[in-house]
Amino acid sequence: xxxxxxxxxxxxxxxxxxxxxxxxxxxxxxxxxxxxxxxxxxxxxxxxxxxxxxxxxxxxxxxxxxxxxxxxxxxxxxxxxxxxxxxxxxxxxxxxxxxxxxxxxxxxxxxxxxxxxxxxxxxxxxxxxxxxxxxxxxxxxxxxxxxxxxxxxxxxxxxxxxxxxxxxxxxxxxxxxxxxxxxxxxxxxxxxxxxxxxxxxxxxxxxxxxxxxxxxxxxxxxxxxxxxxxxxxxxxxxxxxxxxxxxxxxxxxxxxxxxxxxxxxxxxxxxxxxxxxxxxxxxxxxxxxxxxxxxxxxxxxxxxxxxxxxxxxxxxxxxxxxxxxxxxxxxxxxxxxxxxxxxxxxxxxxxxxxxxxxxxxxxxxxxxxxxxxxxxxxxxxxxxxxxxxxxxxxxxxxxxxxxxxxxxxxxxxxxxxxxxxxxxxxxxxxxxxxxxxxxxxxxxxxxxxxxxxxxxxxxxxxxxxxxxxxxxxxxxxxxxxxxxxxxxxxxxxxxxxxxxxxxxxxxxxxxxxxxxxxxxxxxxxxxxxxxxxxxxxxxxxxxxxxxxxxxxxxxxxxxxxxxxxxxxxxxxxxxxxxxxxxxxxxx
Amino acid sequence: xxxxxxxxxxxxxxxxxxxxxxxxxxxxxxxxxxxxxxxxxxxxxxxxxxxxxxxxxxxxxxxxxxxxxxxxxxxxxxxxxxxxxxxxxxxxxxxxxxxxxxxxxxxxxxxxxxxxxxxxxxxxxxxx
Numbered sequence: 122x123x124x125x126x127x128x129x130x131x132x133x134x135x136x137x138x139x140x141x142x143x144x145x146x147x148x149x150x151x152x153x154x155x156x157x158x159x160x161x162x163x164x165x166x167x168x169x170x171x172x173x174x175x176x177x178x179x180x181x182x183x184x185x186x187x188x189x190x191x192x193x194x195x196x197x198x199x200x201x202x203x204x205x206x207x208x209x210x211x212x213x214x215x216x217x218x219x220x221x222x223x224x225x226x227x228x229x230x231x232x233x234x235x236x237x238x239x240x241x242x243x244x245x246x247x248x249x250x251x252x253x254x255x256x257x258x259x260x261x262x263x264x265x266x267x268x269x270x271x272x273x274x275x276x277x278x279x280x281x282x283x284x285x286x287x288x289x290x291x292x293x294x295x296x297x298x299x300x301x302x303x304x305x306x307x308x309x310x311x312x313x314x315x316x317x318x319x320x321x322x323x324x325x326x327x328x329x330x331x332x333x334x335x336x337x338x339x340x341x342x343x344x345x346x347x348x349x350x351x352x353x354x355x356x357x358x359x360x361x362x363x364x365x366x367x368x369x370x371x372x373x374x375x376x377x378x379x380x381x382x383x384x385x386x387x388x389x390x391x392x393x394x395x396x397x398x399x400x401x402x403x404x405x406x407x408x409x410x411x412x413x414x415x416x417x418x419x420x421x422x423x424x425x426x427x428x429x430x431x432x433x434x435x436x437x438x439x440x441x442x443x444x445x446x447x448x449x450x451x452x453x454x455x456x457x458x459x460x461x462x463x464x465x466x467x468x469x470x471x472x473x474x475x476x477x478x479x480x481x482x483x484x485x486x487x488x489x490x491x492x493x494x495x496x497x498x499x500x501x502x503x504x505x506x507x508x509x510x511x512x513x514x515x516x517x518x519x520x521x522x523x524x525x526x527x528x529x530x531x532x533x534x535x536x537x538x539x540x541x542x543x544x545x546x547x548x549x550x551x552x553x554x555x556x557x558x559x560x561x562x563x564x565x566x567x568x569x570x571x572x573x574x575x576x577x578x579x580x581x582x583x584x585x586x587x588x589x590x591x592x593x594x595x596x597x598x599x600x601x602x603x604x605x606x607x608x609x610x611x612x613x614x615x616x617x618x619x620x621x622x623x624x625x626x627x628x629x630x631x632x633x634x635x636x637x638x639x640x641x642x643x644x645x646x647x648x649x650x651x652x653x654x655x656x657x658x659x660x661x662x663x664x665x666x667x668x669x670x671x672x673x674x675x676x677x678x679x680x681x682x683x684x685x686x687x688x689x690x691x692x693x694x695x696x697x698x699x700x701x702x703x704x705x706x707x708x
Numbered sequence: 709x710x711x712x713x714x715x716x717x718x719x720x721x722x723x724x725x726x727x728x729x730x731x732x733x734x735x736x737x738x739x740x741x742x743x744x745x746x747x748x749x750x751x752x753x754x755x756x757x758x759x760x761x762x763x764x765x766x767x768x769x770x771x772x773x774x775x776x777x778x779x780x781x782x783x784x785x786x787x788x789x790x791x792x793x794x795x796x797x798x799x800x801x802x803x804x805x806x807x808x809x810x811x812x813x814x815x816x817x818x819x820x821x822x823x824x825x826x827x828x829x830x831x832x833x834x835x836x
Contacts, residue, residue, distance in 0.1 A: 134754045151713050151714060151715055151730070152711075152713045153712050153713060153714040153736055153740070156714075157789035158743040158747075159736065159740045160715045160717040160740075161714055164715065164717075166752050170752075170753040
């Protein structure tokens with residue numbers, strides 16, 4: 122007699138028990154299956170526990186066998202390793218330090234700062250220690266007794282782990298918080314013979330043969346890095362008795378950014394005065410999250426670890442620099458006029474600021490290892506365009522318990538959430554009706570909403586030299602709508618504010634006397650406006666934005682309140698200047 | 709004709725038929741009550757409430773409070789999970805002058821729909 126599998130897919134213990142009892146009802150030998158203390162019930166409970174355990178176990182095995190459904194980090198790492206993907210580890214905060222040693226010993230070829238020298242800096246109340254990852258040489262500057270040089274320091278400390286090679290050995294770094302880019306591996310012949318060679322991280326099997334001193338870096342089940350040496354076919358193997366010496370940098374994950382001043386913890390030189398200047402520490406990132414690993418593994422497969430088509434560049438940069446919010450790449454043949462032999466890349470940082478030259482260089486170096494030989498990657502800055510939103514609501518306070526201020530706060534949150542969800546990336550869209558719907562849905566009291574949208578572009582005036590400016594709102598703009606924050610010009614005759622205004626496609630400067638006198642236009646034209654493309658040219662002028670302002674904001678009303686960003690343009694809502702007003706109705 | 713039929717968890721075989729032994733009626737009820745008294749809260753997956761959990765008192769003092777609680781737990785467990793038996797008497801006796809010390813449980817029950825009165829003796833040892 123077969124057991125009736127009334128619900129074979131269920132993992133619920135009670136339902137499994139009901140299935141077994143349903144089976145027992147069909148026989149006449151035993152009748153006590155329904156009594157909790159009966160021997161039959163005891164046996165059934167054991168069988169249920171056993172069945173449930175195996176059902177759960179098998180479901181878990183099935184789940185953990187696939188990247189999409191895996192939950193355990195060890196499973197996800199294992200699935201990623203199968204596809205040749207090494208999840209990105211933590212990135213330590215770094216800074217470039219320029220050291221100048223004055224009044225020191227004369228006539229030295231160089232002065233050395235040893236690898237691992239420590240430096241300290243404060244961020245808020247927290248103190249962070251940095252050390253140089255390589256020794257630094259300070260070279261003579263030409264001034265007697267003065268030496269200077271630059272070197273990179275990284276947050277945390279250098280440490281070394283030594284392994285003896287034996288059958289079955291695993292080479293797992295014992296520390297968490299290891300930046301994988303700092304791992305250096307040296308294999309020596311034995312404890313008594315320090316001859317050896319440096320092994321490098323294996324990046325491609327194509328260039329690897331049986332004698333290549335290379336290792337593969339993987340993450341083990343506990344999140345620690347494991348070094349795997351070659352098998353004699355791909356990569357040189359290590360032999361019993363060899364000694365593996367691994368040095369690496371251990372840091373505080375995600376910490377140590379934003380420190381402006383570093384100083385050595387000990388006196389580095391017996392003679393001379395050492396002064397240090399450093400770039401603000403930056404770049405610290407936590408390791409890749411499980412969600413990110415799952416996403417990147419999928420992109421990693423079609424990309425094949427190379428940069429050939431546009432999406433390969435985007436994938437590779439996102440993988441190596443997860444701190445970037447968005448990346449866009451395109452072939453130079455799409456430029457007007459075409460620029461052949463180049464791939465252009467634009468990167469959006471979390472603070473919407475352009476990349477520093479050093480960071481651009483770092484990105485290019487990372488890409489150059491994987492892109493087509495004849496193609497030159499070039500990074501161009503993104504062009505941020507802000508949107509200022511003014512919302513006018515009709516509200517009926519009787520329809521909810523909210524006050525007007527509550528509703529204003531809710532609406533501002535909705536607008537801010539819309540900004541995070543839909544904008545702040547390349548190829549984004551601001552759709553007025555979409556935002557209006559979300560505003561109306563945020564509270565029963567909001568009956569309707571109307572939006573007034575302003576495009577904002579910023580210029581950073583040269584305060585001393587006549588300079589021309591070019592900006593683009595990247596959207597058609599309404600004639601006559603151009604304006605800007607007030608500024609001053611050189612040597613004004615009276616206390617007066619000035620603004621750019623749109624005079625039928627021509628940029629003029631209007632003077633607004635502070636004493637209440639009549640406004641007037643300055644002589645001459647100061648540029649032109651293309652209403653169709655949204656491009657604005659301002660001819661050479663010296664202007665100063667008003668105090669407390671970084672740059673000069675220029676505004677224009679878009680011809681259409683649905684705005685689409687293309688190319689390098691990135692839309693974002695200026696949430697600090699969102700204005701919400703309302704008209705109360707009672708019916 | 710037996711009303712209640714249960715399997716004998718000694719799993720001995722019947723000398724004639726060769727089948728596993730079966731328990732009938734009164735014996736089945738007595739064995740069922742014994743099981744209920746022995747079950748711990750962790751024995752049944754997802755149903756800790758289906759246990760008398762007398763072992764929880766293994767390391768309690770042999771005082772009146774403990775005895776009263778044990779008596780209450782026995783009564784609740786049998787009333788809930790053995791509807792075939794009605795408790796007629798329940799005697800708990802603390803035993804400390806013999807080894808191992810513990811509680812002697814004397815239970816007199818009547819099988820429902822039957823005239824049978826059954827005596828069940830159980831010893832709750834203080835030592836495992």
